[in-house]
Amino acid sequence: QQPVQSPQAVILREGEDAVINCSSSKALYSVHWYRQKHGEAPIFLMILLKGGEQKGHDKISASFNEKKQQSSLYLTASQLSYSGTYFCGTRGVTGGGNKLTFGTGTQLKVEL
Amino acid sequence: EAQVTQNPRYLITVTGKKLTVTCSQNMNHEYMSWYRQDPGLGLRQIYYSMNVEVTDKGDVPEGYKVSRKEKRNFPLILESPSPNQTSLYFCASSFGMRLNTEAFFGQGTRLTVV
Numbered sequence: 068q069q070p071v072q073s074p075q076a077v078i079l080r081e082g083e084d085a086v087i088n089c090s091s092s093k094a095l096y097s098v099h100w101y102r103q104k105h106g107e108a109p110i111f112l113m114i115l116l117k118g119g120e121q122k123g124h125d126k127i128s129a130s131f132n133e134k135k136q137q138s139s140l141y142l143t144a145s146q147l148s149y150s151g152t153y154f155c156g157t158r159g160v161t162g163g164g165n166k167l168t169f170g171t172g173t174q175l176k177v178e179l
Numbered sequence: 180e181a182q183v184t185q186n187p188r189y190l191i192t193v194t195g196k197k198l199t200v201t202c203s204q205n206m207n208h209e210y211m212s213w214y215r216q217d218p219g220l221g222l223r224q225i226y227y228s229m230n231v232e233v234t235d236k237g238d239v240p241e242g243y244k245v246s247r248k249e250k251r252n253f254p255l256i257l258e259s260p261s262p263n264q265t266s267l268y269f270c271a272s273s274f275g276m277r278l279n280t281e282a283f284f285g286q287g288t289r290l291t292v293v
Contacts, residue, residue, distance in 0.1 A: 069221065069223075097279065099282070101282075107286075108269060108284035108285060108286050108287060109222070109269070109282075109284050110284075111281040111282060111283075114279065114280070114281070116279065154221060154222060156222075165210075165227065165229060165235070166224055166227065166235075166237055166238065167212070167224055167227075167282075168223075168224065168238060169214075169221045169222040169223070169224075170221055171219060171220060171221040172221045
Protein backbone atom coordinates (compact mmCIF):
# COMPACT_ATOMS: atom_id res chain seq x y z
CA GLN A 68 0.00 0.00 0.00
CA GLN A 69 1.54 3.26 -1.16
CA PRO A 70 2.16 6.05 1.35
CA VAL A 71 0.13 9.19 0.78
CA GLN A 72 2.00 12.38 -0.01
CA SER A 73 0.65 15.90 0.32
CA PRO A 74 0.45 18.29 -1.29
CA GLN A 75 0.43 16.84 -4.79
CA ALA A 76 1.96 20.00 -6.19
CA VAL A 77 3.26 23.31 -4.91
CA ILE A 78 4.66 26.46 -6.48
CA LEU A 79 7.03 28.65 -4.50
CA ARG A 80 8.87 31.86 -5.03
CA GLU A 81 12.60 31.66 -4.46
CA GLY A 82 13.35 32.03 -0.77
CA GLU A 83 10.04 30.67 0.47
CA ASP A 84 9.69 27.57 2.64
CA ALA A 85 7.76 24.39 1.94
CA VAL A 86 6.70 21.25 3.78
CA ILE A 87 5.94 17.94 2.10
CA ASN A 88 4.15 15.30 4.11
CA CYS A 89 4.21 11.52 3.82
CA SER A 90 1.75 9.32 5.66
CA SER A 91 1.48 5.55 5.86
CA SER A 92 -1.20 3.19 7.13
CA LYS A 93 1.33 0.61 8.33
CA ALA A 94 4.03 0.60 11.01
CA LEU A 95 7.24 1.87 9.51
CA TYR A 96 10.86 0.93 9.98
CA SER A 97 12.22 3.73 7.84
CA VAL A 98 11.31 6.57 5.52
CA HIS A 99 13.41 7.46 2.47
CA TRP A 100 13.29 10.76 0.57
CA TYR A 101 14.32 11.26 -3.06
CA ARG A 102 14.13 14.10 -5.55
CA GLN A 103 13.72 13.60 -9.27
CA LYS A 104 14.18 16.22 -11.95
CA HIS A 105 12.30 15.81 -15.20
CA GLY A 106 13.76 13.06 -17.37
CA GLU A 107 16.40 12.12 -14.81
CA ALA A 108 16.94 9.41 -12.24
CA PRO A 109 15.81 9.95 -8.64
CA ILE A 110 18.52 11.28 -6.34
CA PHE A 111 18.82 10.35 -2.68
CA LEU A 112 18.14 13.03 -0.06
CA MET A 113 18.00 11.19 3.25
CA ILE A 114 16.81 8.16 5.23
CA LEU A 115 15.12 8.35 8.61
CA LEU A 116 15.11 5.21 10.69
CA LYS A 117 12.70 4.04 13.36
CA GLY A 118 13.43 6.01 16.48
CA GLY A 119 11.72 9.28 15.64
CA GLU A 120 14.72 11.20 14.47
CA GLN A 121 15.16 14.36 12.52
CA LYS A 122 17.81 14.80 9.88
CA GLY A 123 18.98 17.53 7.63
CA HIS A 124 21.55 18.66 5.19
CA ASP A 125 21.94 22.17 3.90
CA LYS A 126 18.48 23.76 3.95
CA ILE A 127 16.57 20.48 3.55
CA SER A 128 15.59 18.53 6.63
CA ALA A 129 13.07 15.87 7.58
CA SER A 130 11.36 14.41 10.59
CA PHE A 131 9.88 10.98 11.26
CA ASN A 132 7.11 10.36 13.75
CA GLU A 133 6.92 6.58 13.99
CA LYS A 134 3.89 6.63 16.28
CA LYS A 135 1.87 8.49 13.67
CA GLN A 136 3.61 6.73 10.78
CA GLN A 137 4.34 10.07 9.24
CA SER A 138 7.31 11.93 7.88
CA SER A 139 7.71 15.51 6.77
CA LEU A 140 10.31 17.04 4.48
CA TYR A 141 11.18 20.68 5.15
CA LEU A 142 12.67 22.88 2.45
CA THR A 143 13.90 26.19 3.79
CA ALA A 144 14.70 29.31 1.76
CA SER A 145 14.00 27.45 -1.46
CA GLN A 146 16.28 27.79 -4.45
CA LEU A 147 15.54 27.29 -8.13
CA SER A 148 17.53 24.05 -7.97
CA TYR A 149 14.97 22.59 -5.54
CA SER A 150 12.44 22.23 -8.35
CA GLY A 151 11.49 18.66 -9.12
CA THR A 152 9.32 15.83 -7.91
CA TYR A 153 9.85 14.63 -4.36
CA PHE A 154 9.12 11.05 -3.42
CA CYS A 155 8.93 9.45 -0.04
CA GLY A 156 9.57 5.72 0.18
CA THR A 157 8.56 3.63 3.14
CA ARG A 158 9.78 0.34 4.50
CA GLY A 159 7.40 -1.50 6.78
CA VAL A 160 8.25 -3.20 10.05
CA THR A 161 6.50 -6.40 9.03
CA GLY A 162 5.24 -8.06 5.89
CA GLY A 163 7.88 -7.54 3.26
CA GLY A 164 10.24 -5.42 5.28
CA ASN A 165 12.77 -5.36 2.46
CA LYS A 166 10.39 -3.77 -0.01
CA LEU A 167 10.51 -0.03 -0.54
CA THR A 168 7.14 1.46 -1.42
CA PHE A 169 7.09 4.97 -2.84
CA GLY A 170 4.34 7.53 -2.73
CA THR A 171 2.99 9.15 -5.89
CA GLY A 172 5.20 12.19 -5.52
CA THR A 173 4.95 15.93 -4.87
CA GLN A 174 5.78 18.27 -7.72
CA LEU A 175 7.65 21.32 -6.49
CA LYS A 176 8.33 24.32 -8.69
CA VAL A 177 10.41 27.24 -7.50
CA GLU A 178 10.09 30.47 -9.45
CA LEU A 179 11.97 33.76 -9.36
CA GLU B 180 32.97 6.32 -11.40
CA ALA B 181 30.36 4.65 -9.22
CA GLN B 182 27.28 4.02 -11.29
CA VAL B 183 24.29 1.90 -12.22
CA THR B 184 24.07 1.28 -15.95
CA GLN B 185 20.89 0.28 -17.72
CA ASN B 186 20.53 -0.76 -21.32
CA PRO B 187 18.87 0.08 -23.56
CA ARG B 188 17.78 3.63 -22.71
CA TYR B 189 14.91 3.50 -25.17
CA LEU B 190 13.10 0.51 -26.60
CA ILE B 191 10.05 0.09 -28.82
CA THR B 192 8.82 -3.46 -29.23
CA VAL B 193 5.76 -5.41 -30.27
CA THR B 194 3.37 -7.31 -28.08
CA GLY B 195 4.61 -10.78 -27.21
CA LYS B 196 8.22 -10.39 -28.24
CA LYS B 197 10.47 -11.35 -25.34
CA LEU B 198 12.91 -8.71 -24.19
CA THR B 199 15.55 -8.17 -21.53
CA VAL B 200 16.60 -4.90 -19.95
CA THR B 201 20.05 -5.15 -18.43
CA CYS B 202 21.25 -3.52 -15.24
CA SER B 203 24.79 -3.49 -13.96
CA GLN B 204 26.39 -1.78 -10.96
CA ASN B 205 30.09 -1.34 -10.16
CA MET B 206 29.79 -0.60 -6.43
CA ASN B 207 29.69 -4.18 -5.11
CA HIS B 208 26.20 -3.57 -3.75
CA GLU B 209 24.19 -6.45 -2.37
CA TYR B 210 20.70 -4.99 -2.77
CA MET B 211 19.31 -4.36 -6.25
CA SER B 212 15.80 -3.62 -7.41
CA TRP B 213 13.62 -2.70 -10.36
CA TYR B 214 10.94 -0.01 -10.43
CA ARG B 215 8.50 1.17 -12.99
CA GLN B 216 7.33 4.77 -13.11
CA ASP B 217 3.98 5.78 -14.55
CA PRO B 218 2.31 9.23 -14.50
CA GLY B 219 0.37 9.75 -11.31
CA LEU B 220 1.48 6.45 -9.80
CA GLY B 221 5.00 7.26 -8.69
CA LEU B 222 7.70 4.60 -8.51
CA ARG B 223 6.47 1.06 -7.97
CA GLN B 224 8.83 -1.75 -7.07
CA ILE B 225 8.71 -4.76 -9.39
CA TYR B 226 11.31 -7.13 -7.93
CA TYR B 227 14.24 -6.86 -5.60
CA SER B 228 17.27 -8.94 -4.74
CA MET B 229 19.12 -8.96 -1.45
CA ASN B 230 22.09 -10.89 -2.82
CA VAL B 231 23.17 -13.40 -5.45
CA GLU B 232 20.46 -16.01 -6.10
CA VAL B 233 18.08 -14.24 -3.65
CA THR B 234 15.17 -12.46 -5.32
CA ASP B 235 11.68 -11.55 -4.18
CA LYS B 236 8.56 -9.88 -5.49
CA GLY B 237 7.90 -6.21 -5.05
CA ASP B 238 4.49 -4.60 -5.35
CA VAL B 239 3.89 -5.13 -9.10
CA PRO B 240 5.71 -8.32 -10.19
CA GLU B 241 3.13 -9.70 -12.63
CA GLY B 242 4.49 -10.12 -16.16
CA TYR B 243 8.15 -9.75 -15.14
CA LYS B 244 11.01 -12.05 -14.27
CA VAL B 245 14.44 -11.35 -12.83
CA SER B 246 17.59 -13.27 -12.09
CA ARG B 247 20.67 -12.57 -9.98
CA LYS B 248 23.43 -14.90 -11.02
CA GLU B 249 26.19 -12.39 -10.38
CA LYS B 250 26.39 -9.66 -7.81
CA ARG B 251 26.79 -6.85 -10.32
CA ASN B 252 23.99 -7.77 -12.74
CA PHE B 253 20.23 -7.82 -12.29
CA PRO B 254 18.41 -8.16 -15.62
CA LEU B 255 14.68 -7.58 -16.00
CA ILE B 256 12.94 -9.99 -18.35
CA LEU B 257 9.58 -9.50 -20.02
CA GLU B 258 8.69 -12.87 -21.50
CA SER B 259 5.58 -11.68 -23.34
CA PRO B 260 5.34 -7.89 -23.16
CA SER B 261 1.94 -6.25 -23.36
CA PRO B 262 0.98 -2.59 -23.94
CA ASN B 263 0.23 -2.09 -20.24
CA GLN B 264 3.94 -2.63 -19.58
CA THR B 265 4.75 0.54 -21.49
CA SER B 266 6.54 2.56 -18.84
CA LEU B 267 9.76 4.13 -17.62
CA TYR B 268 11.88 1.55 -15.81
CA PHE B 269 14.59 2.20 -13.24
CA CYS B 270 17.11 -0.14 -11.74
CA ALA B 271 18.63 0.76 -8.38
CA SER B 272 21.28 -0.64 -6.07
CA SER B 273 22.32 -0.05 -2.48
CA PHE B 274 24.92 -1.29 -0.04
CA GLY B 275 24.04 -4.07 2.34
CA MET B 276 21.18 -6.54 2.35
CA ARG B 277 18.83 -4.21 4.13
CA LEU B 278 17.25 -0.97 2.99
CA ASN B 279 19.27 1.24 5.33
CA THR B 280 21.44 3.08 2.86
CA GLU B 281 21.20 5.33 -0.15
CA ALA B 282 19.92 3.78 -3.37
CA PHE B 283 21.69 4.67 -6.60
CA PHE B 284 19.43 4.70 -9.64
CA GLY B 285 20.25 4.00 -13.24
CA GLN B 286 19.29 6.51 -15.92
CA GLY B 287 16.13 4.69 -16.83
CA THR B 288 14.78 2.70 -19.75
CA ARG B 289 11.76 4.01 -21.59
CA LEU B 290 9.87 1.03 -22.95
CA THR B 291 7.01 1.24 -25.43
CA VAL B 292 5.04 -1.90 -26.29
CA VAL B 293 2.83 -1.60 -29.36
